Amino acid sequence: MNPFVYLGVCLVFAILGISLLYKVQRLKELGDKVTALNFSLEEMDEQAKLIMRTDMELNKAQEELDKKISGLDTLQKLSREISTTLEEKQIFKKINNQYVEELGFEKSLAFLWKTLEREFHLYLCLGYSQDESLKIKAAINANKDYFLDLIKTGSTASSEFIPEGALSKNKINQLFLVRSFIICPVLAQEGDQGFIFVGTQNVETSITKGDQEFISILANQIGQTLDNARLFEKTWRSQQELEIKVEERTRQLTVALEEVKKISRRKSDFISSVSHEIRTPLTSIKGYAAILLANKLGTLPDEIRSRLEKINRHSDELVHMVNDLLDISRIESGKVEIRKEALSLRTIADKVADLFSEQLKTKNIDFSSNIPDDCQEILADRSQIERVFINLVGNALKFTPQNGKIDINANRANKIIQIDVKDTGFGIPQDAQESIFEEFFRVDNTINQEVKGTGLGLTLVKHIIEAHQGRIWVKSKVGEGSTFSFTLNTTK
Ligand code: ADP
Numbered sequence: 508m509n510p511f512v513y514l515g516v517c518l519v520f521a522i523l524g525i526s527l528l529y530k531v532q533r534l535k536e537l538g539d540k541v542t543a544l545n546f547s548l549e550e551m552d553e554q555a556k557l558i559m560r561t562d563m564e565l566n567k568a569q570e571e572l573d574k575k576i577s578g579l580d581t582l583q584k585l586s587r588e589i590s591t592t593l594e595e596k597q598i599f600k601k602i603n604n605q606y607v608e609e610l611g612f613e614k615s616l617a618f619l620w621k622t623l624e625r626e627f628h629l630y631l632c633l634g635y636s637q638d639e640s641l642k643i644k645a646a647i648n649a650n651k652d653y654f655l656d657l658i659k660t661g662s663t664a665s666s667e668f669i670p671e672g673a674l675s676k677n678k679i680n681q682l683f684l685v686r687s688f689i690i691c692p693v694l695a696q697e698g699d700q701g702f703i704f705v706g707t708q709n710v711e712t713s714i715t716k717g718d719q720e721f722i723s724i725l726a727n728q729i730g731q732t733l734d735n736a737r738l739f740e741k742t743w744r745s746q747q748e749l750e751i752k753v754e755e756r757t758r759q760l761t762v763a764l765e766e767v768k769k770i771s772r773r774k775s776d777f778i779s780s781v782s783h784e785i786r787t788p789l790t791s792i793k794g795y796a797a798i799l800l801a802n803k804l805g806t807l808p809d810e811i812r813s814r815l816e817k818i819n820r821h822s823d824e825l826v827h828m829v830n831d832l833l834d835i836s837r838i839e840s841g842k843v844e845i846r847k848e849a850l851s852l853r854t855i856a857d858k859v860a861d862l863f864s865e866q867l868k869t870k871n872i873d874f875s876s877n878i879p880d881d882c883q884e885i886l887a888d889r890s891q892i893e894r895v896f897i898n899l900v901g902n903a904l905k906f907t908p909q910n911g912k913i914d915i916n917a918n919r920a921n922k923i924i925q926i927d928v929k930d931t932g933f934g935i936p937q938d939a940q941e942s943i944f945e946e947f948f949r950v951d952n953t954i955n956q957e958v959k960g961t962g963l964g965l966t967l968v969k970h971i972i973e974a975h976q977g978r979i980w981v982k983s984k985v986g987e988g989s990t991f992s993f994t995l996n997t998t999k
Contacts, residue, residue, distance in 0.1 A: 571717065574611070578721045581609040586728045593739045598732050599631040602725075607633055610721055611712065612705040614685060616640070617693065617729070618647060619701035620655065627651060627701065639684065646682050650674060658692045658700050663723055665689040667714045687712045689719055691726035695733045703729065775836035782829045782836070789829065793822045824959065831963040834894075835946070838970040845888045845974050849998045852885050852926070853878050856915050859896045866904055873912045882917035882924045886996045891971045898964040899928040899991050905958050906989070907932035919997065927992045934985040943981060944969040968993075 588601040599617050607615045614634035618627040626648045632640045647654060653674045657663075662670040666687040669676050680686060685706030693701045703726050796819045799807060807815065837843045856876040860867070867874050885892070896915075903913045911931040918925055933954050935943060942948045947962040949955050972979045972993045983989035 571715070575717050578610055578717065581606055582721055582724055582728075585725065589728055589732050590735075592732060593736050595733060595736050595740075596630065598729060598736060602631055602633070604633050607705060610705065610725075611718060612707045614683070614704075614706045614708075616643065616683070616704045617701060618644070618654070618704075619693070619699040620651075620658065621699060627654065630701070631703070635684075643683060650682070654690075654702060657690065657702060658694070661692055661694060663689065663691045663719055665714045665719050667716075667719070684708070686710055687714050689714060689722045691719075691722045693726045693733070694730045695737070697734065698737050699733075700730075702726070772840060775840045778832050778836045779840075782833045786826070786829050786833075789822055789826055793819065793826070796822065824961075828961045828963060831961060831967055835963065835967050835970055838967075838974055843891075843974070845891065847886050847888055847975070850885050850887055850889055850892065852883060852917060852924070855889075855893060855896055858893070859900050862897065863900060863904055867913075870904070870907070871910050872904065872907060874914075875912075876915040878915070878917045879919070882919045882926075882997070884998045885924055886998045887975055888971075891974070892995070895968050895971050895993070896928075898968045902964060902991075903928055903930035903932060903989070905960070906930065906954065911988075922997050923994050924997050925992055925994050927990050929988065929990040931988040934987055934989055935981065935983040936985055940981055940983060944979070 585602065585606050589598055592598045592601060602615065602617070604613075607613065615631060616629065616633070616635070617631035619630055620626075621628050627644065629640060629644050635643065657670070660670070664670055664679070666676055666680070666689075669679075674682075679688060679690070683704060683706050686708050688704060688706035690702055690704045693703055703722065705722055796815050798804060799815050800812065800819065834843070853876070856878060860874050860876065863874075866872075900913065900915075907913060907930045913931075914927075914929045916927045916929065933952075935950060936952075939948075939950045943950075944965045946966045948965075949960055949962040969979050972995075975995055977994040977996075979991065979993040981989060981991050
């Protein structure tokens with residue numbers, strides 16, 4: 508063969524070989540790329556599956572969340588209704604079909620254990636016929652130990668979680684005629700406890716932790732409301748008992764008061780008639796003494812005259828006492844008409860000072876009255892109020908030693924004027940201060956053995972002040988003096 512041809516053929520083969528080698532190389536590269544691409548596609552597929560799974564889970568979580576929100580909303584409404592109820596039976600009546608359905612169930616029962624009867628009583632029945640509910644009640648009482656144990660341990664039982672005990676999930680399903688259920692104890696501090704049951708026949712329902720929480724919140728709310736209702740019932744009952752007692756006591760007191768009034772009226776009538784009876788012979792005694800003292804039956808020997816003067820003086824005192832007694836009984840029985848008019852307090856004080864001027868001078872007692880302008884006018888019965896002043900200033904004078912001091916002061920609060928008659932006298936012992944306004948009461952001390960009196964003056968004063976709708980009281984310290992205070996109304 509022509510060497511040129513041979514060389515040419517060799518060259519062609521060499522070129523073809525090189526080209527083939529290059530193509531094989533390219534094909535290998537392409538193959539690698541396809542493998543890498545396949546790998547990426549698988550990864551993407553995996554990721555897509557993951558995204559789908561996450562999306563589904565998110566949807567489920569969203570559904571759960573929505574269920575929880577609506578459940579919470581229902582619970583809130585139900586709690587509000589229940590918590591405002593204060594009667595045991597009414598609490599359970601507030602739980603109706605709608606609420607139970609909103610919580611995802613169509614059947615509900617509530618039982619309370621009655622310790623005395625030793626059985627469970629039905630308080631709520633939703634989604635069952637009467638016949639069914641009676642059968643369930645009988646079955647519950649037949650298995651009472653299981654339910655009592657739930658209450659005792661405070662455990663919740665549900666189709667998802669059955670605490671240890673005799674009843675299986677299937678048995679409970681059969682007992683309550685459901686496929687899923689929750690049973691929560693209703694615990695109260697005092698009184699009957701029990702449990703609430705919710706259930707459904709829906710096969711698709713599966714009880715979640717959230718469902719269990721809701722029913723236990725509801726059971727807690729019922730327990731608390733039962734406590735409140737019982738506390739209210741207890742308080743209400745004791746209030747009723749108290750009211751009955753108060754009524755009974757008031758009735759007894761009214762009867763006693765009537766009796767006291769009757770006795771007091773009789774006493775006043777008695778005093779009044781006795782005083783009248785005494786006054787007549789007293790007037791005669793005084794008349795005869797006056798005739799004798801005027802020497803109308805001849806001149807009297809000095810000794811007889813002095814005795815007669817004593818008779819006359821004692822008769823005066825007796826007349827005075829009888830008059831006071833008559834006045835007290837008249838005021839007590841309301842026979843004295845209080846004629847109120849506008850009076851000047853200063854004029855009354857001046858008049859009384861004038862009346863006692865001689866005795867004040869004799870004992871060298873400093874008398875002053877301090878009546879501000881706004882206390883000027885009082886609304887009172889002139890003659891009665893003058894007697895009050897005469898008695899109080901008279902007493903102050905009687906029980907204040909030489910060189911003492913007597914003041915009349917007045918001050919005002921709204922339409923009430925308070926008048927104080929203050930002295931620097933012997934004072935009144937604390938234990939006697941309460942009795943001072945009682946009839947015939949006189950402090951048992953040496954001063955009273957020297958100073959004459961009847962123990963009627965302050966009683967009369969108190970009656971007069973009270974007939975004017977005022978108040979009278981005393982503040983005193985032995986050896987320092989006394990202040991008698993009383994109130995009267997003003998016109999302005
Ligand atoms: P009487 O003055 O006739 O005894 P009262 O009813 O006026 O009766 O007073 C009762 C008693 O109250 C007096 O006996 C006296 O012991 C005491 N008493 C009243 N006023 C004063 C006073 N200003 N200071 C001290 N004791 C007084």
